[in-house]
Amino acid sequence: MQSQTSPDTDKRPVEYDPGTVEEKWQQRWRELSTNATDIRGADHPFYALMMFPYPSAEGLHVGNLFAFVGNDIYGRFQRLQGHNVFEPLGYDAFGIHSENYALKVGVHPGKLIPENIVNFRRQLERAGLMVDWRYTLATTDPEYYKWTQWVFLQLLKQGLAYRKKAAVNWCPSCKTVLANEQVIGGRCERCDTPVEQRFLEQWFFRISAYAERLLRNLDHLDWSESTKTAQRNWIGKSEGAEIEFSISGRQEVEPIRVFTTRPDPVFGATYMVLAPEHSLVQTLTTDAQRGELEAYLERTAKRDVVARKTSTEKTGVFTGSYAVNPAMGADIPIWVSDYVLMEYGTGAIMAVPGHDERDFEFAQAFKLPIVRVVLAEGEAPDAPLRSAVVAWDGATLVNSGRFDGLPVEAAKRAIVSMLQEHGAAHPVVNYRLHDWCISRQRYWGPPIPIIYCDKCGPVPVPEKDLPVILPYVEDFKPDDSGVSPLARHEDWYRVQCPQCGEMGRRETDVSDTFLDSAWYFLRYPSVGLDDVPFDPDITRKWLPVNSYIGGNEHAVLHLLYSRFVTMVLNEAGHLDFEEPYVRFRAHGLIIRNGAKMSKSRGNVVIPDEYIEKWGADAFRTYLMFLGPFEEGGDFRDASVSGVKRFLDRLWASVVTAVESGNGAGTSDALDVRRKLHQTIRKVGEDIPRLSYNTAIAAMMEYMNTLRRGERTPSRAEVEPLVQLVSPFAPHIAEELWEKLGRRGSVLDAGWPAYDPALVEEEMIELAVQVNGKLRGRLHVPKGIAEEAAVAEAMRDGAIAKFVSGEPKKIVFVPGRLLNIVV
C-alpha cells in the first residue's frame, strides 16, 4: 500500500486480529495492575463515576456499555493528563426488578444475582474498561448494606426518618407500596398495572425539609441543564398564600386552610372543595348528607388512581356545611370531590369557577354560582362568561369591592395583606416535592433496622449490631397482606428489645433500592474497610465526585435522593461537603435503525456478539462515533465497518512506519505535521466536552491525510496518534505502543502536546462574497490585509464580473471572508 518497495506483496492489507490483541492486553493489565488506583497515596485524585448497573439476567445492555465507555474515555483522558483516576464500578443488585425476575423463573435471587454479576463482570472486562475491580461492590453484600442501614439510622437520629400512616400507592400486581416517583401516569412503573390507594404505616424521609436547599444549590452545579430543569420541576416551588376559611356558625371547628397561587380572585370563590381524604370531611358532614357522602367516599377509594387522575369528569358531594369567604363575608358551600388532591397544598381549595377551568366544570356540573372577578385586557365587564377566563397579563379585577380595577399582580399583594390584617391569610411557599417513602413490603432489600417493643415503641437497632442480615427464605413471594414476606418468619422477627430486653418484633419491611444507591459513591474508595462506611481521610481526598455520568432517567430520583442523603450526612458531621457530584453529564439514548430497542421488537444489540465480530476497540469506538454522547444516536450495524477500517489503517500505518525504519525524528512533510498538531488540539478539546464523535472524526481526517499520496509515514507522525486513540481503543493502542518500541502502558505516556505555531496555517482560503453570495475563494497568506485582499479578488475574473463600479461597502473578516457590497 504505502510502501514503494514491493507493490505486489504490500498491496495485501495489513490487518490485525482484535481477539488476540485484546485478550493479551486484558491479561497484561491484570498482571501488572495497570488499572489499579493508589487510593491512599494519590497526589492528583480524580473520581470518574458512572451509574452502576442493575445486574440483570439478560446481561449487559448496550445502553450500559455506551455510558460506561463514555465515562471510561473521560477517565482515561484524565489519566493521560496526569491524574490518579479512580473509575470504580459495582452493582445495584437489590430491588423489585431482581425479585420479580426471581419469582418469574422460580430461582432465589440470592442465587441468581451472584451468577448475573459473574456474567456482567466478564462482559465488562471484555469491554476494556479502566476499572479497578478491587473496589467493586454489590448493594446486596452484607458488608455494604450494613452501612445502608447505618445511613437510615443517621437519618433517624437527625429526626429526618419518621413513621406515618399514609395513603400510599399500592400496586396490586407487585403487591407492594410504590414511591410517588415510581408511579408513572397512575400506573406501576414496572408492570404498568393501575395503582390503588392503601393506608399503611410507612417509614418516610423528610426530604421536603430540604426542598429549598436542593433547589437553590442547583444554580451552582456544573450539571447538564436538562437534568437541572427536571429537578427544578420535580421540586416544584410555587409562591402563593394560605388563606383560612372559617366554618359558618361553628366557631369550635378549625378553619379550612387553602393554598393558592392566585389569591386575587378570592371574591369569586363561590364554594370550597375538600379532598376525600381531608381530615375535616367527617366533622363537616351534616347528618342529612352523611349517607350520600359515605357512598361517595367509598366509591372514590375504590376508584383506581388512573381513573381519578386522568378523567376530567367531575364528581362530588355537598357536605351540608358552609364556610365564610373572608373577603366579603358571604357563606359558601363546602363540597368534597376527588379532583382535589390530598398530596398537593393543603388538600382543600377555594373554588373560583369563573377563572379556573376545573372549578368551572365542577360548578357547571353541580349548578354552583359562577362569578366574574377578573377581566382580561380590553374585555367588557358585561361580556358573557362561557368558560373559565384564566387571565394574567393586563387583566384587572371587577366585582371585588375596593380592589376593582387593580391589575392582577398588584391585587394579589393587596388582597393578601388585607386578609393578613384579619389573620386570615399569610404568604406561603409550596413545593410539589413529597417526603420519600422508603418502606417496601418486599423481600429483596436491606431490612429496616428497627425493633418494635410494646414498652419502648420503635427502637433503632444499635449500630454495633448491624447489619441486620436479610435471612435466606424460600417463600419470598409477596402477598397482599400489606406486610413483607419476612413477616411470615417468626423465628427471624422475634427478637429482644435492645432497650428493655423484653421480646420485641423486627421491622419486617425492607428499604427502597434508591436508598442503596443514594450513598454508594461514598463507599467505593473505602471498600474493604469494615469499621466505617467511608474513611474520613480517604473521603476528603476523593470526594465529592469530580465527574459523574449517567442516564437522564435518574434525573429526579436517584440524583435528588443522593443529594439529599449527602446533605444530611454533611449536617451530621460525617462529610465536609453537601453536594455529591461536582459535574454531572447525562448521556443520550441509543436506538437501533431508527427504532427503540426492545426485547419484543427483537432488535436489541447484544454487546458480546459485536465484540466477537469486530473487537471491543471497534465496538467502543463505534458507540462513541454514532452520535453526540450527550444525545445518543442510531446504532446501525453496517456503520461499524467504517470504524474497524479506521483501526485497520491505524494498525497498517504504524506497522509500515516501524518496518520502514523511517526515523523517530520529526516528520518530513509540513502539511502532515500541521494536521497532526491540529488533530492533537482538536481531540484534546473535544474529549472534555464529551464531543467524542467529532474527536474520532478528527482522527480519521488525520489518518486520511497520512495516507494521501505514495508515502510511508514516519514514527513521529503515527506515535502521537496512538496516544490520541488510546482512550477510545485502548487495546490496539497498547499493542501499537509496544510495536513502536515504547515501554510501559500508553496510559502512562501522557498526552501529546501540540505546537501552537503549527496549528495555525500560513496560507488560508479566503471566501469572497459579493452582496453576501459566495463568488469565489482566494488562496492567500493568513495575515493578508483588507486592501490586498480586495485587490486580489478584483484580479479574479469570476469574482470581478459581479462587481461593477465602486463597491458601496467592504466587509472584511480577517482570515475568513471578504464581502463586497455593490
Added chain:
RNA sequence: GCGGAAGUGGCGGAACUGGUAGACGCGCUGGACUUAGGAUCCAGUGGGGCAACCCGUGGGGGUUCGAGUCCCCCCUUUCGCACCA
C-alpha cells in the same frame, strides 16, 4: 395542557461567540488488483443545468453586508410531568 430537546443529502451525523452548509462515516457510482470478492486501493457523490449559473438546513415572515445559527408566527417528532389550585 405544562415543561425539556430536536427537525440539515439516500442514511448516521459536522458546522466554536452570525461569516465558505454538508466535516467524518455508512451507502451508492465508476475504476484498479483479482478465479472470485461482501477484502483492499484510487476517484466521484446535496438537487437542477451542456455550461455560465440557479436552488437548497421543517414552513412563513423579519433583523443583517451576511442567518442552519438571532427575533416573531406556525407545523412535525420526541422525552419528561400531568385535575399541582
